[in-house]
Amino acid sequence: MNNKLKIHLLVNEVAGNGHAKKVLEQTKSILINENINFDLKKSNYAGEAIRIAQDYGNQRHLPNEVLLVIGGDGSLNEVLNGIKWSSNPNTPIAYLPAGTGNDFARAASLTDDPQILLEHFKKGFKPDLIDCGSFIFPDITIDKKYYFANSFGIGFDAFVNHNSNISKLKKLLNRLNEGKLIYGYNVLATVTKQDTFGVEIEREGHKIYFDDAFMVTTTNHPYLGGGLPLLPSAKIDNHKIDTVVVEKFSLAKLVKLFINLLKDGSHVNDPQFHYFEAEKIKVTTTKKEFAQVDGEEIKRNSFNIEFSVSSFNLLR
Numbered sequence: 385m386n387n388k389l390k391i392h393l394l395v396n397e398v399a400g401n402g403h404a405k406k407v408l409e410q411t412k413s414i415l416i417n418e419n420i421n422f423d424l425k426k427s428n429y430a431g432e433a434i435r436i437a438q439d440y441g442n443q444r445h446l447p448n449e450v451l452l453v454i455g456g457d458g459s460l461n462e463v464l465n466g467i468k469w470s471s472n473p474n475t476p477i478a479y480l481p482a483g484t485g486n487d488f489a490r491a492a493s494l495t496d497d498p499q500i501l502l503e504h505f506k507k508g509f510k511p512d513l514i515d516c517g518s519f520i521f522p523d524i525t526i527d528k529k530y531y532f533a534n535s536f537g538i539g540f541d542a543f544v545n546h547n548s549n550i551s552k553l554k555k556l557l558n559r560l561n562e563g564k565l566i567y568g569y570n571v572l573a574t575v576t577k578q579d580t581f582g583v584e585i586e587r588e589g590h591k592i593y594f595d596d597a598f599m600v601t602t603t604n605h606p607y608l609g610g611g612l613p614l615l616p617s618a619k620i621d622n623h624k625i626d627t628v629v630v631e632k633f634s635l636a637k638l639v640k641l642f643i644n645l646l647k648d649g650s651h652v653n654d655p656q657f658h659y660f661e662a663e664k665i666k667v668t669t670t671k672k673e674f675a676q677v678d679g680e681e682i683k684r685n686s687f688n689i690e691f692s693v694s695s696f697n698l699l700r
């Protein structure tokens with residue numbers, strides 16, 4: 385037995401429409417072949433990984449132990465919250481991306497190859513301090529802080545996310561490894577249905593109001609929707625978060641912005657595209673809109689949110 389390592393696997397087998405199950409099998413066979421000590425916990429329902437990770441963080445662990453998450457961005461979000469709510473919020477997290485979008489892995493340049501990750505582990509555990517976003521709903525409770533690895537979006541991107549998650553086509557296209565196609569299709573299908581809403585942004589004592597916002601997304605890094613570089617300048621380790629506000633545009637404008645986004649990132653120079661970078665940003669909306677956190681839908685009639693940058697220990 386390789387006494388140097390002890391791996392605690394935490395897996396969401398339904399992530400990536402079953403891709404996580406394959407990554408788990410691959411990882412297990414490497415661990416068995418290399419005689420590395422491991423145990424395995426599976427999340428049996430949405431939300432269970434929060435409790436499993438919190439229990440893990442509440443226990444004492446030796447320096448040779450690591451929690452390795454296999455799943456998508458939603459699974460990582462659950463584990464991040466579980467660890468941050470535990471009595472040892474600095475407990476390091478390792479992560480093998482196996483979802484459909486994997487935006488966090490893209491932003492943090494993570495390998496999706498279990499063999500490569502294990503080779504890194506064998507050289508020693510040196511966690512990196514990586515940014516994540518945090519938020520509270522001050523009109524509900526100021527004590528409960530939530531965390532995200534990718535983004536918190538209100539409006540258009542959340543509506544697209546909602547349509548992508550319920551789409552019957554999603555499973556088929558995912559099976560063909562074309563998850564991005566369904567997101568692109570839903571961008572076009574949703575643009576005519578998204579209404580506009582008022583949003584107030586407050587940062588560093590300055591307030592700015594938009595009457596006709598189309599989306600307002602607070603992000604920890606550039607990517608959205610499985611690799612779309614919404615805000616190329618956003619950094620995962622600059623200890624800042626960014627809020628993007630996009631004002632109402634026509635279908636023709638959407639096509640132009642989308643082409644620029646894919647071509648050279650020049651969509652950020654459009655007069656209807658705004659972004660704000662700070663350690664703390666307040667976002668207030670007054671209308672019922674779709675909202676998503678790390679790709680998971682949240683339901684509220686309006687939003688009054690205080691975002692701030694936070695961090696966690698990532699082993700990669």
Ligand SMILES: Nc1ncnc2c1ncn2[C@@H]1O[C@H](COP(=O)(O)OP(=O)(O)OP(=O)(O)O)[C@@H](O)[C@H]1O
Binds near residue numbers: 428
């Ligand atoms: N056993 C389970 N059965 C059903 N849902 C689960 C189970 N375990 C976890 N979940 C939920 O599955 C959802 C999707 O998981 P996840 O986001 O990791 O994968 P994905 O959507 O395929 O990937 P990505 O977010 O990267 O696109 C999460 O909301 C999680 O709460």
